[in-house]
Structure formats: C-alpha cells, structure tokens
Amino acid sequence: MKGIQMIIRKFRLQRGWSQEQLAELSGLSVRTVQRIERGHKPSLESLKSLAAVLETSVENLQPEQVMDSESKLTQEEQVAIEQVQAIKGFYSHLISYALVISILFAINLITNPSYIWAIWPAMGWGIGIVNHGLGAFEVLNFFGPKWEKRQIQKRLGRKL
Template sequence: MGRNRRNQEPLTAYDIAKKRVEEKKKFYRHLSSYVVMSAFFYMINYLSSPGQWWFYWPMLGWGVGLAFHYVNIFGIPGLIEEMSPEWEEKQIQAELRRLEKRGMDISKPAPKEEKPLELKELEKRKKESWDDNELV
C-alpha cells in the first residue's frame, strides 16, 4: 500500500479507491469539456468559414491529450492483465513447465556469494591533505 504524503500514515484501501474515483471523475470532466468545445469549434468554423474546415486541428491535438489521460487512468484495454505481477508469475511458471518438458533442470540456482569491494582509491581520498595546525 502507499503512504499519505502529508502525514506519512499508510493509505487504506478506501483512500486508494477514493483517489481512483476522483481521478476518473477528472477524466470524465475532461471528456465532457472536449465534447462541448468540439461543438463550439465546429459552430465557429461553420459560421465563419464553411468552405475551409479547420476545427478538427485543435480537436485532434486535444484528442491526443485526452487519449493519454484515458490511458493514464484506465490503462490500455486488454493490456492491463499483461502488465500485472500475477500475469508475469503465470508466464514464468508456464516457461518453467515448458523447459521441464524438454528435460532441463528448473531448480533455482544458489545465490552467488558477493565479494566485498576493494576501495583502495577511496581510502586514498580519505587522507586529509592539510595539517590541523594550518587551520585558523
């Protein structure tokens, strides 16, 4: 779970759900303003220069922004499941079963022992290049 930024208390499921609903509400407001402004630009275009259609250019740019807003809130349809940790674990298990059928050893390798790093250069830098008597 996440944490509340103001007081660093853990967020409850209710808090997370409420935040998601607020984000969805913002998206629907954005969508409704897009629809209203599309009609507004269409009417301006129709009344001022009916032979030259330009209203779709600002709506195209705004539509791209709206599409990004949608993906940010709802995700890409059909891809949400594929990006979850559960999906990834299922895929790993399926690959392990496939490799086991081929006769491969699927036991997890033992973790490698890490050797401590030698930081001789850092030790050289630690040495002070001044004499304490020189300080005021």
C-alpha cells in the first residue's frame, strides 16, 4: 500500500487519533476517511480539510510531491502498518468464522441433532484460520521478507 492513504494514516497515527476523530475534526464523514485510507482518491476539498487539521499543506499529502521527511514513511513504518493490517485481517476472519460456524451448528442441532455435520466445515475452515493466524502473527513465516530477499539476490546473481 502506497501513496496518500499511507501519508494520511501516518499523520493520523502520529497524533494518536482514530479515524472517527480525524473525521470529526476535519468535517468529513468517517466513511470518507476510511475510503481515503483504503486507497480511494480524495477530492481537493477533502484534501484541504485534512491538510488544515493535520497542520500541513495539500502538497505534503500528495505522494508524488511529498518532499519533507515528516510525511514520508520509513520502511520500518510500512512494515509495521502491513503487520497490523495482517493481524486486523486475521481477527476479522476469526470473527466471521465464529459467527458462521455458530449459525451452522445451530441449524445442525435444530434440523438433525443425531448427526453433527457442522463439525466438517468447522474443521476445514478452522485449518484456514490457523494458517491465517500463523502468517499474521509471523509464527511460521517460511515465505516472508527474508526469504523473498534471498530469492531476489539469488536471481540477480548477487552474493547473500
């Protein structure tokens, strides 16, 4: 993820604000702030509102014109943001799993309590949940950034 959404998110997080707080202070809707942080292109008016609240210029919010180091994201910050997004994705997936599997068990117990068929989707999807969690929390990261770097170096014929 690159561009304006990362810049705005960085400014917001530096101030310790939630998306709701940024929306309230800037006069934008929460949905607009969420869309911008997901990569949707903001209007000039939205940019002006955000720039005023974030105490910067519109130019500093536009990635192709970012010049000052305050608004640039370091590699470390990008990695941290991506890790947090992966963990957030895992928790969202886990909540979906819990809700859907609960509904399946309820349907199963109402329609045919003598055979518990809901265990099969619970186990199948559960394997996916475990895999997602291991990746999000970097417990097993066989194909992570270090592996990618080694593979790139290898293909470029550079020593490791």
